[in-house]
Amino acid sequence: SQQGEEDPQALSIQEGENATMNCSYKTSINNLQWYRQNSGRGLVHLILIRSNEREKHSGRLRVTLDTSKKSSSLLITASRAADTASYFCATVPSGIIQGAQKLVFGQGTRLTINP
Amino acid sequence: DAMVIQNPRYQVTQFGKPVTLSCSQTLNHNVMYWYQQKSSQAPKLLFHYYDKDFNNEADTPDNFQSRRPNTSFCFLDIRSPGLGDAAMYLCATSRAWLPNNEQFFGPGTRLTVL
Structure with a gap:
């Protein structure tokens, strides 16, 4: 399977703390994306990091990418109750750019922020 | 607001009874995707359309088919749903x-098979 792995599978922290989730993947990539999924809903794109980038920020989100280790991490700082959701990493394998960009999802991390 | 809409949000069908799920988009994107997501699992790509070109994933069962009559709409047809097809079905565009x-x-359609 090309699917990546995420750890931890579940994470529970107090509001205000930082949350870190990790993702590993198996193939060379064009980019890696992080998505959030609230319970029973669709996925929302959070941030994209290209294969030639090492770190990217967006608001309270910080993403790192280590292509030599085929791994990425997502840091959410100053967590809020509304951050409670599942977080998925997804990779776009490198190679010939095609019309469609097929995402290969990791298994996800279930994040719970306790008030 | 430009968006991806899925109808219905919840669908209940009987074992073996054909069912169609609907997706529409106002983003005017060329590509539309259908994913299956079972409980506590990652979304799994079933197929996608690039304009009118249909691209099936190798491990997508024949029971699943799709139609895209125009840029805005895409349908997922499950010909004979089994209990194992109960899942959230997600439509996406790019x-x-x-x-x-x-x-x-889109927000997804949760399919229950009785």
Whole structure:
């Protein structure tokens, strides 16, 4: 399977703390994306990091990418109750750019922020 | 607001009774995708359309088919649903031919098979 792995599978922290989730993947990539999924809903794109980038920020989100280790991490700082959701990493394998960009999802991390 | 819409949000069908799920988009994106997501699992790509070109994933069962009558609409047909097909079905869209592109997801249709 090309699917990546995420750890931890579940994470529970107090509001205000930082949350870190990790993702590993198996193939060379064009980019890696992080998505959030609230319970029973669709996925929302959070941030994209290209294969030639090492770190990217967006608001309270910080993403790192280590292509030599085929791994990425997502840091959410100053967590809020509304951050409670599942977080998925997804990779776009490198190679010939095609019309469609097929995402290969990791298994996800279930994040719970306790008030 | 430009968006991806899925109807219905919840669908109940009987074992073996054909069912159709609907997706529409106002983003005017070339590509539309259908994913299956079972409980506590990652979304799994079933197939996608690039304009009118249909692209099936190798491990997608024949029971699943799709139609895209125009740019805005795409349908997922399950010919004979089994209990194992109970899942959340997610539709997504993206622009084509851009290497660093996000996908826009609809809210999903949760399918129950009785």
